[in-house]
Amino acid sequence: MTPNQLKFLKIVKDKHYFDRHDKVLVALSGGQDSMTLFNWLYDLQEKLDIKLGIAHINHGMRVESEHEEQAIREMSNKLAVPIYVDRFIGEFTERDAREFRYKFFDKIMYENAYTAVVTAHHKGDVVETVLMREITGRPLRSLQGISDCQPFATGELIRPLLEFEKTELDAPVFFEDWTNHGTNQLRNRIRNQLIPNLKKENPQFTEAILSLTSEISMAMSIITDRISELDIVSKKISLTDFCQQSKALQHFILQEYFAQFPEMSMNKSKFEELIHIINRPQQYREKLNKTVLFVKTKDEFYIEKYYPELEQNTDKNLSVLTENPNDDSFMQVNLPATGKIVIRKRAPGDVILINGHHKKLRKYFIDQKVPLEKRDNLLIFVENELYAVVDVICSDLSKRAKNDKMGRTLWVKPSVREEKQHA
Structure with a gap:
């Protein structure tokens, strides 16, 4: 067993990732990250008392995609690991592809009794995600990084590689996606242009960002606890209770409330406008996007879905x-x-x-x-x-x-x- 695999086993056991799971679905793209995750879990199946399945999505973005899908199918057959494959259809965007992937994982878990799905996100992915969210003007709560374990579908979504650098991922056989080296997508520009330049200024840039996300997470934990004590966030929020709070706390209460509707994106100016509307006496009703209405009555405000x-x-x-x-x-x-x-x-x-x-x-x-x-x-x-x-x-x-x-x-x-x- 390699030193990196021993480190992986210790993390998995210390954090009890698979204590409640018998069947684990591995999200396998074929890249070095996901192939490393699969290899380590496959070698450790007996020690962790789990059985694996593979979920692969053919995005059809490259001519090599067909060959890679076939190679992954052959590997799964050779190792006697069940495989589930789907193909992305439509115009590719990062958001649509992500939604497609997780909807696919959800379906496979439910239909085949998997209680965990694992993805190969690592330290570099955390840094890229935080920078992308900051560049696009996301709120403070979104800068906490990436959760290593969260509820998902019929069980949990687990990311057991978050303590690993990209250089520690050692799969000898994998497929290189040349589109990752381009600059068409924001994430690729961050990965290939922005981060290398920032590392020239500070070689410890990755550690600095991870430390910052940790502090933000602690601060948000304190804020969330305070809001929880108020018992104010529910399906509808009382205007009296909300307007009694300080302006700073109102800001985070509204963020906490909107977090229940992740399909709703909102820029900073619109958010501040809604704070102002909530604090004035008039009733209000506005469509925020194609599926969401913001409603304020004389007593409360709430989000109403619109179909x-x-x-x-x-x-x-x-x-x-x-x-x-x-x-x-x-x-x-x-x-x-x-x-x-x-x-x-x-x-x-x-x-x-x-x-x-x-x-x-x-x-x-x-x-x-x-x-x-x-x-x-x-x-x-x-x-x-x-x-x-x-x-x-x-x-x-x-x-x-x-x-x-x-x-x-x-x-x-x-x-x-x-x-x-x-x-």
Whole structure:
């Protein structure tokens, strides 16, 4: 066992990363970082009492991508490690690719009973991420670095290499992504131009940034504890409670509240404008982006999700609410944070994911003896995936989305049809 692998084993055991996990999914791009992580975990499977799976995404950005996917498949077969592969579709952006990856990991974990997914982020990634967030004007809380372990999907997202330098990652066989050496993406410019120049000024630049993120994390911990003591942050915030706080504390309370809606981006001037609006007496309502409304009443303020697609897709015989009506006659349907919502009638070939298995909707109705009058109830889809049959059943996808803090929720029920009155 190499010194770096011994260091890795000590960190993993000291931090108890895998104590609660039997099946671990490795996010494997094929680069040296992820190949090193896979190699170390594969060699340590018995010591850690885990079984591995591989999740690989072919981004299709280079001609070499097909060859790399095939090589990773062959390696997984040779080592008898299950592999799951998907392909990114659409115009590539860092944000869209990241969302695609984590949605894929979520799906694989749920369908195959993995309780942890591991990624190969290391010290260099922390520095790049902090600089990128600072350059783009992100708030103080986002400069805490990258968490080594956090809740995700059916378990946890673990980053066990955060204490390693890039130079310590030693996979002998890996695939070099030449696009990482370009300057088209902001992260690449930071990695290839900005950081090398800053290291010329201070050879200990990486350690300085990591020390700064640690101090920011401690400061945010104190602020968060203070806000928690106030018991003020909930789905809706009382204007009286909020306006009684100092301007400085109001700033961080609002940040804490907005952290519940990661799909919502906001620049500094807009944030300060909302602070001003909250402190003045007038009521207010504004769409902050395509899916989010900011609402201020005489007593409270809150974020309300807005679904423009429902205006064109909702059937006239279906009641759809985005706020909990506290009415048991409505069915709660949990949906992912992103993706177009479509509500339509049943079509041949529709399938539903139930108890981990896809089943033809027609066969499900027959097996469960669903009444004929309910078999034509409307279906709720997100990106062609069936989440619910109104007033009948929610699929596994909807049940999984229930614990997604970034998710969306609808409350639906068939509308009562008015019968024509006869003289």
